[in-house]
């Protein structure tokens with residue numbers, strides 16, 4: 108049997124400005140929270156490698172786009188750095204940044220690779236964070252103005268826009284679990300950040316639509332399907348609440364233009380709701396997307412708590428559930444994430460059955476592996492585990508499509524080994540190997556496999572190399 112994908116299926120990969128550009132304080136770019144955090148707490152970063160030290164896309168864009176072509180990508184997602192384009196967060200536009208992004212977009216198009224452009228990938232300009240970041244509505248306005256500048260400058264050629272990548276991650280990292288700057292642990296502030304992010308999203312969507320540029324605008328969400336340990340009603344209720352807090356908190360506004368009543372009631376009961384102003388509800392309604400990007404890495408397994416939370420403790424999502432370590436689960440031990448391929452299909456099914464089957468695509472899926480050089484033979488990394496990972500996920504995507512899901516593409520995280528936040532270069536994700544010292548690039552076996560799949564628009568079941 109052949110897994111044949113619909114004509115025009117998007118084959119590609121995703122990247123982001125802060126993880127690939129480097130030149131993080133050059134040519135007029137100002138600091139983001141990552142530059143700042145690294146400057147004050149370098150020990151929080153694996154081997155003290157910070158955001159200056161990337162695969163150097165800012166200088167090597169032409170070479171990298173040639174590699175995208177060799178990988179047979181028909182689409183590629185990256186982001187525009189707000190701190191590069193508008194160094195103070197609002198006001199003056201940096202002409203060097205305009206020239207850079209114009210070059211990248213024009214070269215992608217010239218090579219037959221359609222650019223998908225995202226506007227925020229965890230990279231808050233420091234100047235904006237100093238105003239309070241997403242807690243301050245002035246920053247919401249500034250972000251929307253930045254988005255509008257991007258539409259104005261690049262919207263003649265870019266037809267697929269995304270307001271945010273994984274907007275819940277800065278909420279979790281920066282305001283709940285201490286893995287992003289500003290390292291706050293405070294649920295109420297986290298809820299404000301989450302709410303204001305969706306207002307910023309909606310305002311950007313409003314600006315985009317006002318321009319009538321004949322393209323589409325979406326958002327990229329990391330969806331983590333919640334599976335309960337058992338059919339015990341307490342486990343099921345716990346999984347349901349985890350789903351409300353971690354998936355539906357962004358999915359519902361993005362696809363339905365409003366928050367789930369149940370979530371509003373739950374947070375209201377604990378005094379954790381952000382303040383809503385006149386006009387907010389109407390604005391959220393305008394934020395319903397044309398296209399949903401789905402990042403899928405891992406499921407969330409849930410059990411009920413053994414004892415109720417102590418009201419004297421800090422209010423946290425875990426008041427409502429406990430994480431469950433399922434015996435026998437398949438793990439990616441390097442990243443500590445469970446691999447559960449069927450999750451990708453469950454997401455598509457949920458979207459089809461409960462969200463009117465939106466236009467969507469897999470915008471990230473991938474496997475970070477440590478010490479990949481040990482798999483090198485004759486100068487090429489033999490990452491058969493990555494090929495198996497992709498193939499097994501794609502089989503479930505294929506099944507979802509056959510059952511009617513409106514899934515338009517599959518993008519891998521990521522094109523070339525890149526800087527992964529606090530993990531820096533610990534785990535490698537790319538189709539292309541990066542030698543950090545020499546900056547030499549070499550296509551891995553998975554890159555060749557993927558290029559063949561893209562050229563064929565599918566792959567045969569029995570075929571280990573993906574060639575027919």
Ligand code: BGP
Nearest residue numbers: 272273442475520527528530534
């Ligand atoms: C996603 C992000 C990416 C990327 C990826 C891998 O959450 O959108 O930016 O980094 O995960 O995760 P990590 O880098 O944490 O290993």
